[in-house]
Amino acid sequence: MERTLSIIKPDAVERNITGKVNSMIEDAGLRIIAQKRIHMTAAQAEEFYAEHKDKAFFTSLVDFMTSAPVVVQVLEAEDAVARYRKIMGATNPAVAEEGTIRKTFALSIDKNTVHGSDSPESAKREVSFFFSEIEIFE
Ligand code: CMP
DSSP states (O other), X not given: OEEEEEEEOHHHHHTTOHHHHHHHHHHTTOEEEEEEEEOOXXXXXXXXXXXXXXXXXXXXXXXXXXXXXXXXXXXXXXXXXXXXXXXXXXXXXXXXXXXXXXXXXXXSSSSOSXXXXXXXXXXXXXXXXXXXXGGOOO
């Protein structure tokens, strides 16, 4: 079994569609083994997205992710990282496949509804960024 870190982003929380996103996650065979609603500080968002700090979109990414609450989750499944990335769809919803979360709900490349870890190594870092082991129940 593998874990991945999911964030349901401000655009989805504001539209009150976290349950709809969770249904798609569960229908894809992923189990939500931890979940909480938080409002990220700028310092937290900057650290979480540190790998993007030299990108042109970094400031707008941090502004967006701190604009309203998000739901952070730990998902578990066989090949959870790849399985979640498949159901999320492409970063840019304009090119995401039909039936994916981003094709269904995302508004733009920034307001793209969900984040998922991009590798098992990132997943370990990202899960422990938001959760301690005593908050995760398998
Ligand atoms: P996410 O998976 O959360 O990781 C970084 C985010 O930056 C990404 O989703 C997008 O929402 C956002 N972003 C904005 N512009 C770009 C871009 N040109 N390429 C990749 N990510 C972008």
